[in-house]
Every structure is written in C-alpha cells, then in structure tokens.
Amino acid sequence: MRSSLHPPFKTRRAGFTLIELLVVIAIIAILAGMLLPALGKAKAKAMSVKVLSNNKQLMVAMHLYAGDYTDLLPPNPDDGNKEAGRNWCPGNVAPGSPDEANSDILKDPKLCLIAPYIGNSVEIFVSPFDQKPAKSSYKTADGRILKKRARSIAMSQAVGTDGNRATGSRTAVAGPWLDGSHGHTLGKTYFTYGKMGDFNSPGASKTWVFMDEDPASINDGGLAIAAETPSWIDWPAYFGSGTAALAFADGHSEIRKWVSGETQVKAGNVGQRAPKTAQGKNDRSWISERTTARINGVALRTF
Numbered sequence: 001m002r003s004s005l006h007p008p009f010k011t012r013r014a015g016f017t018l019i020e021l022l023v024v025i026a027i028i029a030i031l032a033g034m035l036l037p038a039l040g041k042a043k044a045k046a047m048s049v050k051v052l053s054n055n056k057q058l059m060v061a062m063h064l065y066a067g068d069y070t071d072l073l074p075p076n077p078d079d080g081n082k083e084a085g086r087n088w089c090p091g092n093v094a095p096g097s098p099d100e101a102n103s104d105i106l107k108d109p110k111l112c113l114i115a116p117y118i119g120n121s122v123e124i125f126v127s128p129f130d131q132k133p134a135k136s137s138y139k140t141a142d143g144r145i146l147k148k149r150a151r152s153i154a155m156s157q158a159v160g161t162d163g164n165r166a167t168g169s170r171t172a173v174a175g176p177w178l179d180g181s182h183g184h185t186l187g188k189t190y191f192t193y194g195k196m197g198d199f200n201s202p203g204a205s206k207t208w209v210f211m212d213e214d215p216a217s218i219n220d221g222g223l224a225i226a227a228e229t230p231s232w233i234d235w236p237a238y239f240g241s242g243t244a245a246l247a248f249a250d251g252h253s254e255i256r257k258w259v260s261g262e263t264q265v266k267a268g269n270v271g272q273r274a275p276k277t278a279q280g281k282n283d284r285s286w287i288s289e290r291t292t293a294r295i296n297g298v299a300l301r302t303f
Helices: 018-068 281-288
Strands: 153-156 161-163 170-172 208-212 243-248 253-257
Touching: 018 153, 018 208, 018 243, 018 253
Parallel strands: none
Antiparallel strands: 153 208, 161 170, 208 243, 243 253
C-alpha cells in the first residue's frame, strides 16, 4: 500500500513563464548592446590595420621599382591610358566605366608597371573601407563575373614620371593641376617628384604618394590636388567616420580623419575645377602642405 503522504507522481513544471522569458530577452538585449559597439570597434580596427598594410605594400613596390630603374618612379600619366610601359596603374575606374571592376588589368606587368612587385595581390589596390559595389561588372577570361571595384587608391599627380613616346626618355611629371587650372609645367612653380631622391621638400616623410580617392571622384591612376587654390580638383575618400588612408614617400602610412564634414563629396561638388567652392578648407590646406612645396622656398599659402 502506498503511503498517502507521498503522491504517486512528481508535479511537472510547465516551463518558463512569460515574465521569465521577457527577463531573459531583456538580458540578451542588454548584453548585445554592450558587446556590439566593442565588436564594431574591433572590426574598424582590423580594417584600419588592413588598409595600412595595403599602403605599406604599395610603397614597398614603389621602392623596389625605383631600385630597378636607377631611382626613377613609374609613369603616372594624366589620362588613364592602357599602353604597354606607360602607366603605373592603367585604366579608368570611374563609376560605370568598363575597367571599374577589372582587377585582371592590375596583374599585367606590361600595363601595370608595379605588378611584378606585388605578385597577384591586387586586393591592395582597394581600401577595405570601400564598401560601395561597382556600377559595372567585368567578365574574366575564364568566365567569372567581377562586381567589386578594382581600385580605390590613386597616386599624387605630383609624383611619378612622364614618358616621352618618341625618345623613351623620362622626366618627372609636370603636375598639371598643381596650379588649379591644368596649366602647371615641370619646374614652373611647384616641385614634382620623378625619383625617390627628389623628395627633399617638404621631405619624404611629409609628402604623400598614395591616397584613397572618393568613389564619385576616382577615374585614372592620378589624384590631383591644387597647391594653393581654394577648391578641390579630385576628392579624397571619406570612408567610415570620415577618413582616408595615405602612404608617404618614406614608406610610412597613416589614416587621416578629416576635420570638416564639407570634405565629403556631395551632389554637384565633383567636377568643380575653378574656385567656386570653399568646402573643407582646413583639410585642403593639410593635404596641400603634404603634396608639394614652392620651388622658390616660400611657404604655401593657407586658405
């Protein structure tokens, strides 16, 4: 006989109550709110490390190229040509252009003159902060369809050489946009840098060579900056929280956080070559001082 003091079966609990479930959800939400910012910062940090590494590899390639060519830097034309031996980085990657997603062209050592010094690591041409998809795609020889922008960096138009088609001789680039009107010539007003040994003023550690360019501004491999005019020619990138990465002639790279939101490209800004705008003057001054110097030794004017 069973004792009446002990029930034949244990009472089973039905499960979580609604209140308990809500408490668990609230705790999860609080933890997520605490962790997500930290994860976001960690991701941004990793991307920053990656972009600095990319720039480092590009500058190593430039130094290796110069070592093989009597200190000369590769050609940096103002036209995006795809002629053998005439461009450090060929093609036009403007939005919608045929080469926008064409990373194959960056592997061709005849067209991309620094290709032999980077292997096939064409990803170093693209900032990890550049998240916008390409507007045009590219079909590779093996049938793959590439939809990612092939390049987001450009070289200063004050840096590189200008090859003479007729004689094959090379001089430093003219830096045509340094005067703000595409009229600057070699040795006229501002220094340009055709050899590694040319970076004397403002100095190798203070002269940028590569910089992220805004997706709405980028086209050929050169990024034009006017030395002393109150307007942008080409526009630097404004990735993430308003930053762009720059690589300098001495080999170091850094991430610049722009001080003015006006530096960001807005509708109607791109293509304003004349001094019609005063956007981001502090940022323009900062870049100009690290682009070139006056040949006569007089300091660049601030805006």
